Amino acid sequence: MNVYGVVGWKNAGKTTLMEKLVAEISGRGLTVSTVKHAHHAFDIDHEGKDSWRHRAAGAREVLVCASQRWALMSELRGLPEPPLSELLAQLSPVDLVLVEGYKRDRHAKVEAWRAATGAPLIAREDPTVRAVASNDPVEGVALPLLPLDDAAAIADFILSDLGLR
Structure with a gap:
């Protein structure tokens, strides 16, 4: 399976970029799935619902299925x-598979970066970052610089890097 990541610090534009990349790449006829890392507790279930009650009772996994989607918790x-x-x-x-987060894992990545966040470039320390997506000038990094708002150009880069073009 082909895996490519989108990394960056908080407020760098990762989620917006992921959303645009999924639309762009799936719009080209490719199938795309995503993995999102969360640094906090989250829940996709609601207290009092049957599936929540199953989990609360101690179930290790709960699968919910309806006519439009299914989910495994x-x-x-x-x-x-x-x-x-x-x-x-x-x-x-x-x-x-596009992966948001997991910046310490060893898969190929594009870094979303905005100078306004004040965060350092991950690409300076991580050889798995293959390009930087930013609308700001980036100094001292010998990697391709892609416009953060140009999902088509970033998709072209990712697909080319994976040999999927």
């Missing part, structure tokens, strides 16, 4: 967070 119940490779193995085969 897995409770770690004290186990460590699984590595990205384990999560990727749970996905159905697609042409490309």
Whole structure:
């Protein structure tokens, strides 16, 4: 499975870029899935609903299915967070998996960067960052600089880097 990441610090534009990349790449006829790393607790379930009650009762996994979608929720119940490779193995085969976050993992990445955040460039320290997507000048990095707001150009770069063009 082809995997490519979008990394960057808070407020760099990662989620907006991911959204645009999914639309751009799937619009070209490729199948795309995503993985999003969260640094905080989250819930896709609602207290009192049947599936929530199953989890609250102690179920390790709860699968909910309806005519439009299905979702599998897995409770770690004290186990460590699984590595990205384990999560990727749970996905159905697609042409490309875009990963938001997981900046310390070793897959190829594009870094979303905005000078206004004051955050340093990850690309300076991480050889897996293959390009920087920014609308600001970037000094001292010998990588392609792509316009942050040009999803088509960034998609071209990713697909070319993966040999999918």
